[in-house]
Amino acid sequence: MEILQVEKLCKTYGQGETRVEALRDVSLRLEKGEFAAVIGESGSGKSTLLNCIGGLDQPTSGRVLLDGQDLFAMKEQERTVFRRRNIGFVFQSFQLVGELDVEQNIAFPMLLDYQRPDQKRVEEVLQVLGLSDRRRHLPSQLSGGQQQRVAIGRALMMKPMLILADEPTGNLDSKNSRDVMELLVQASRRFQQTILMITHNVNLAAACDRVLRVTDGVLSDLGGVRE
């Protein structure tokens, strides 16, 4: 079942001599449960691609369809709510809310929906992340690896159609990087979660189902890595 459909996505910054084409006619499709990695050098356009797919940045042209719904045909407010419910984000610098504890950070998208957090789901996620004993800790009381696990928990909480991870191990040491990757793989396998991860670490990409490369804004599919 096709979850993500990216059609002829273009993103241009600046004008005249300062014009930079960050993405050029990028097209991409992801199936449900697929874990894909986008690799590329710094400045190749991979983060721009992720931001456009997540609706954080407006493409110059092209379409992003998530479960058949065109992200940029929606109004800003509608897109925000759609993103909250259907897209999970994992950032390199975690982006946790410093004033919320682990449990509140994980449940943050639900709290923004003014819903009472589903306690069973929270417990399940905490257990998967191995953070049950840290539920009342604030982000500042956690290690980098633990913070990133909380960020992954927040992304998983709403059972989104798609998780977008931007260099999720960029700020972590090798052991924590391995742990985080294991978590993402586990999420993909256990919850049939579709994940698109950006990394410049080819070794990490090896753990994914499929690898894509962005070079100067052009996407090429390097095919499956793991059956």
Next chain:
Amino acid sequence: MSVFCIVLSVLLVTAIFGMADMFLRSQKIQSYKTDGNWHANFQNISDTDAAMIAARPDVAAMSWYDAVNYKAEPTYSINGKTVAICGFDEDFLSDIYIDTALTEGHFPTGGQEAVLTQNAKETLGLRLGDTVTVNMPEGRTLPLAVCGFADNTAMMLRYDCVGVFLSTGQFRAIPWADAEGAAANPGMYYVQFTPYCNIQKAIADIQSQLQIPDAQVGQNVRLLGVMGQSGDPMMLCLYATAGVLFVLVLLAGIMMIASSLNSNVAQRTQFFGMLRCIGATPKQVIRLVRCEALSWCQFAIPLGVGIGVVLIWVLCAVLRALSPYFFAEMPVIAVSVPSIAAGVVVGLLTVLLAARAPARRAARVSPLTAVSGNADAAAPARHAVGAKRLHVDTALGIHHAMASRKNFALMVGSFALSIVLFLSFSALISFMDHAVTPLNPATPDLSIISADNTRSVRGGLLETLGENPAVARVYGRMFAFDVPAVTGGQAGTADLISYDAPQFRWAEKALLEGSVQETERGTDAVLTVYSPENPFRVGDTVTLDCNGASHTLRVTGMLSDSPFSSGNGFGDLICSEGTFRRLMGDGGYTVIDMQLTGRATDADVQAIRALAGEGVRFSDRRAGNAEATGAYLAFALFVYGFLALIALITVCNIINSLAMSVSAWMRQYGAMRAVGMGGHQLVRMVTAEAAAYAVAGSVAGCILGLPLHRFLFEKMVSFRWGDPWQAPLGALALIVAIVAVTSFAAVRGPAKRIRELSIADTISAE
């Protein structure tokens, strides 16, 4: 943002001090015009004592002064025109009573010469060199040659008399009768001290050296008060009040700048870390923060001072326009050196002092913060947000407000200080209401009064005057004095007064009970004026014996006060002109009053005087009215000016503070938007933060402001007039409403900025 804060606080200090300076200048001008430019007077002292006072180096000007018939009785006259006779030295006109300057001729040098007031020219047709004879009681006469003319005084015009000014020597040489008062003592010795002299000390010195008791010494309290030289207990209370207000204004300025610098430094931790990283010592970082703050001053202080000065110019222009008679002398381009100095000093000192703590904090930043991912993040939270009872956006907003205790205290402090300032300055309104009485709307500029208090002013004059373009409003009254009256079996007399339409309209505002219209329209209805002795009550009947005929009238209304009340016998009964004529027969008016248009000239007044004809008294109260109006307008303008300025500064401060506070959390807002926080939720979060400051600030403002208002009220009002303190609910509601509305309105700007912020840029900046 910090530059804006410095501009605001410098503007606050410059404008408030400048306004205070201009207020004192305007009061000084008023005082010179109404009371004269003298500081002390000594009664019943000898010429030797006077000479000793005059010889003092701290005495700038001095003059003897004495007067006869100052109450303008017709027993002293020139060609039937009442005169008041004054004797003084030449300095009195040139230096002391400067509003009455010599306009023509010279001061009497000896012999039988006199200076007359200007109105003698018009009313008596006198010219320089003419000889006049002053008729005095008991058939005495005083022949005089007119050697000069001087400006009219408000009192002379009001009582329609001519001033006859003699030299002290001449005045003393006249053989006054004992009853005239002038013979009994050598008069009053007026003294003006030199600038910068300690006047209270000088007066005490003179008293102790010449053994002059306190009862013989008078002081020009108002002038000394505005000069800061009064020893009057009331003035000392006012000085204490001014001192408190001064400190408050300074505190407000300091608080605004400190809060701004604090948040500015907090937002640039990474930059300071980077400086430390590349080898800057903590001392160098401190110096950098200070130099940076001082560099803002280069621009902010001149701008704040400039706006403050322009504001003062506008205020002076308004003052001149409102009361040209008094404030024509206020400078067009007024430069208040103390206010500019205060603005500059407060700006510089506050910036230096306020920069100390943030500079030390910046110097403590670890070089590591420059390279860690959390460089610009706010200080780690101490406890998690309680999002169970509140929505998470609201809870986060409140938490952001309180995240840093120091920032919260500074923000709440600056909100609270605005309220405290407003409440404190609002105490001046009560003081103004007591100290300066506005002109009664019924007060006439000119009056034509029957010379013998009968109805001798012809009725047709009212219509003629009504058509005169110089007359804005004309209204007449007929009086019947001591009319025999019986009410409730009690016999006595009452004064019957007729009102016309304008006077009935004013009476409505003083109505305590009953109806004015019934009296205005009816033929047997009267109003009465409250006094404890007045037996009339609404609903009573009163029987008047008018020219032998008995008429019964109903009392249909009770007025609290009447500007025309005489209060004889039982009291006053006011009826319509129709009723009056029915009871007392046809006849003219006793008094015709006029209010003139702003364009009316002296020539118009002379024409009206000529129209009035003989056998009537003419009263010109324009100068006195201008004094009263000028005093009220000047005071009101400054008091409301202070309040408006404080309100304006409050609005600007809140907008600026919230914008700064939001800037500190901008990164986090970006992340929140990425994970799905909507625009409305962002607005709610910032609103909650603003509300936290507004509520805490308002509570703190009330807790501090109300006792301070009470203290100032008791110093300024209770001390003098005995009024008990009452909570200033109106002012409190107004300033709290300003704080609340501004806080909520101020959210719009930052919320828009957050919405327009690129989420991708914010995230990637981390």
